[in-house]
Amino acid sequence: MIVLGCNGFSRVSEFFSERFGATGINKHYLLGHDAAAALLIDGRLVAAVEEERLNREKKTTDFPVNAIDWCLAEAGITYDDVDLFAFPWNWSAQVLDETLDAIRASSAPQDTKTGLMADMTDLYDQVVSPEAILADFEARTGHRPDPAKVRFVPHHLAHAMTGYYLAGMKDAAFLVSDGRAERFSTLTGEIRDGRITVFDDTVIGAQFSMGTLFSSITRFLGFVPNNDEYKVMGLAGYAAPPTPNPFIDKLLTLHDDGRYTFTKPLQTDNLHSHDALFEEYFGPFEDTLAYTSRVAAAAQEMLNVATAHQVSHLEKRTDLDRLLFEGGVALNCLNNTPLFEGSRFEDMQVSFGASDTGITIGAAAHAWLNHPDTAPADIRAASGPITPYLGPSYDEAAMEKALQPFTDLVVVSRLDDDEVIDQVAKLLTQKVVIGWFEGRIEHGPRALGHRSILANPGFSDIKDIINTRVKHREPFRPFAPLVLEEQAPQIFDMGRKSSSPYMTFVFPVRDEYKDRIPGAVHVDGTSRIQTLTDEGTPRLTALLRKFTELTGTPCLINTSFNVAGEPIVCTPTDALNCFMGTEIDYLILGNHLVAKKQKKEHPVPTIQRKHTMYHSTVLDADPDTVWATVRDAMQILDIVSPGDLDIHRDVSWVEGGSVDTVPARYDFKLTLNGRLVQQEIAARDEINKTQSYRAVAPTSGVAKYEATIRVFPITNDPARSFFDWSRTLDIAEDADLNVVEAIIDVMEKQTDAVRDHFAKTAK
Ligand SMILES: [Fe+2]
CATH class of the missing domain: 3.90.870.20 (Carbamoyltransferase, C-terminal domain)
Structure with missing residues (x-):
């Protein structure tokens, strides 16, 4: 039996840009992102590829015509050979009615509700209804699937089945959590012998979606939602969550039945709906590592607490000892280790297709496993772990x-x-x-x-x-x-x-x-x-x-x-x-x-007229020690001048400047050309350990120079610190670019010199 799974819609990005003003990658943030196709032959996954790999549009939502063509060609078959067409969405008329009822019952102003209901109806009619999906399939492939061969698999069941299939089809409990499926954002259940049981009372609606809330926080912090969540995870490592954590204290409500809700429900069409609340919790937005990492750490802790609550309920509900975690939230790898370690499950797996990339595999597996012709012996013959190397290769x-x-x-x-x-x-x-x-x-x-x-x-x-x-x-x-x-x-x-x-x-x-x-x-x-x-x-x-x-x-x-x-x-x-x-x-x-053939030994950055440099590193010394050193211009000029980096001479405070005055003037000469460089410490913040300095007169082709250094604590490693150095140079029109390039080349290496200095003093 040949089953083709596919996900993607010709009209969805256009729809979201017309109706919701989405641009760029945001057009792919709601629905149908990670378009892909997968082909199952007698239960064996013979081919799977994401459309973005072929059409070269990151996270594309487009109909996966290239991915399907490649899957069929790889297997040497045509559309006529396909026995089942499986789609990882099941937008029925009933789902639309329930969605409209929920909008009607919301507290939004009437004209907002009317507009949103019209948009949702059009989205259904033009993009996601079974009829629209099949019309799209025919328009893009020239083939109209026989309705008897079509399976619309509910989105979360496709997710659960992806995890089950890729882990080798062993009975398991599952947790699925993502932005939203047709109506819900998360649910739990079991899969035994290829059949899914959903624990209906564990489903949580889209207005309490942990995935969407995390995406809102991603956007609030200045990143692209549904794409940059891993940046928020990266930031979370730089701070401890605040105690009490306002997300947990004020927003998240855990219920005895294993569910959670938010005291302020999300508006699922508006990722800005909670911005004011975030500012109420954390103060006005600041584009600083200190601020963004504090919010990220708080968000991470909330996500951990919410999913652990679900799993603690699930482990009582099932006697199975294996857990599958799928959906976009399962790609939050910071959560996964504590989630597993805190549970009674003997194993927990998160597949390589846990985000929407994998759901075509799950939809195809679901269609095959639930077909009356599929016998237990077929399932046994096809079971076994699957490697992720499923796409095109080249000879x-x-x-x-x-x-x-x-x-x-x-x-x-x-x-x-x-x-x-x-x-x-x-x-x-x-x-x-x-x-x-x-x-x-x-x-x-x-x-x-x-x-x-x-x-x-x-x-x-x-x-x-x-x-x-x-x-x-x-x-x-x-x-x-x-x-x-x-x-x-x-x-x-x-x-x-x-x-x-x-x-x-x-x-x-x-x-x-x-x-x-x-x-x-x-x-x-x-x-x-x-x-x-x-x-x-x-x-x-x-x-x-x-x-x-x-x-x-x-x-x-x-x-x-x-x-x-x-x-x-x-x-x-x-x-x-x-x-x-x-x-x-x-x-x-x-x-x-x-x-x-022409390889630069040391790539020299292309010099812009306004040239910005940003360096950061971790130092082997505590913030107080680092700050005491780097706030002193004389000391840092010495530290950044080892061996071949030594471009400063005759360094001294002038005009009454000293380490403890601000502003404080100092001069030195460039060994490159003997020219005088006049600089001053312009501002210093002892609490935040940040200091700005600048050139007070143009020199050697640099018309203007401003720089800031900052020392941050590392929350769980107080003996080390994070050092940040940003610099902007305005290069004069008539600059000798060889000299400027030499200066910049040295500057590029100075942060490493600071790191090496503290590495040495630590020993
Ligand atoms: Fe999903």
Whole structure:
């Protein structure tokens, strides 16, 4: 039996931009995001791919015509061969009526309600009703499915089934939680022998959606909702939640039956509905690490408490000992480890398709498992864990063809299998960034080793190097490590977990390893690991073994092979374009080692007329010690001048300036050209440990120079601190760009000098 699962709508992004003013990636935030297709043949998943990988529009909601075409071609079949068409949504007329009733009963002004009801009716008629979905399918594929072959699977059941199917179809209890399905935001239940039982009294409506609330907080903090939630998780590591936590104290209500509600329900069409409440709880919004991390930590604690409450109820309700957690909220990996450790479940799994990327797999599995022709023996024959490598792969000829247009720009070596492992392991002993492309592309939001960027986590500044050369990510976001499954518990405190193959759990790094993999340890001392096995990823596992043999470092950094804002690369040409457009040092394209002919040894940033630099690092000293040092211009000028970075001489306070006066003038001369530089400490805040300074006269092509340093505490590591340095230079029209470039080149390295200074004094 052949089942095609698909998710995506031609009209949805247009609809949300027309009716709700959504622009850019926001058009994909509500419904149908993570469009994809999946193909099941006799219960075996033969192909699955997200549409964004093929149409190159991140998180696209579009109808997945490319994904479907590829799945059918991969299996060598046509639309006529498909026995069942499965869709992971079930918008019935009854769902529409209930949605309209809920709007009618809300306390919003009448004209708002009227407008919203008209919008919802149109959304139903034009986009999500069964008729609209089938009309869309026909318009985009030229094939109208026979209604007898169509299955509309309720969204949350598709999520639950994704987890069940990908974990090998063993009986399990489940928790599904996301932004919203047709009406609900979360529910629990059980799956036994492929049949789902929902615990109806555990469902929670969309107005109390933890996923949507977290998205509202993401937007409030200045990020893109339904996309940047992991940035909020990254920020949460920089602060402890406030006590009492206003989200828990004032907003969240836990009920005895395992549900939760909010004292102020969400307006599901308006992600700003709680902004005023957030400001009431945390004060007016400030775009500072201190403010955003405090809100993020509070939000994280609320999410943890709410899901733990659901699980504590679920574990009493079921006698099964396995838990599946699916839906977008399950990708909050900070929550998953404590959630599992605090439960009685013997295992908890979060699949690589836990967000909406995976629901086409779940919808197809649901359709197949519930078909009368599917026998228990068929299910047994098809069961077993599934790897995420389900998308397109490209053979030698395709790679060579893709390389052709780049012949003049790159040097290519064709290696045999062993040489790939040897060469790349050796390259990774250096401070290099490597694009790694092999086999079928992974499914889901995370790069899991087939379209990855790899680097050596033993270098403490590797994060800055990856960010400078390719990722340009916020400095507070961590990079995650690969580790051999059999070694993982030795390096990370994994509690009752023995593996985490999909980066869906976070574990504390054991103290003795923190210094050995500094580039992969988050500021809170944890890592979101991917465990490797020979069965799952043989080539990458061999590479990590070889690398460890050479360096003694048991991990590699793994981050997705893409530039910010773009989908992960899919084809060899995508990979080559990303490679050529960034400062990635080497590309491994199958068995080809690719390097650029003209490779800059040290990428020098392109100089803008208004040139901004932002650096941050963690220092091995407590905030008071760091502050006492860095607030003194004389001391910091000395610290940033080791060896070849020494560009200052004759440094002294002038005009009565001193370490304890503000403003305070000081001068020095540039060793580059002997020119005088006149600067002053302009402002200082002793409480927040922040200081601004500036040039008081133009010099050496720099017309204007302003800078701020700041020292932050690290909540759960009081012996260390976070150091932030931002600088803006206005470059004069007639500047000698060689001199300016030399100054900027030194400045780029000064934050590292500060870090090295405190590393030395700590010893
Ligand atoms: Fe979902």
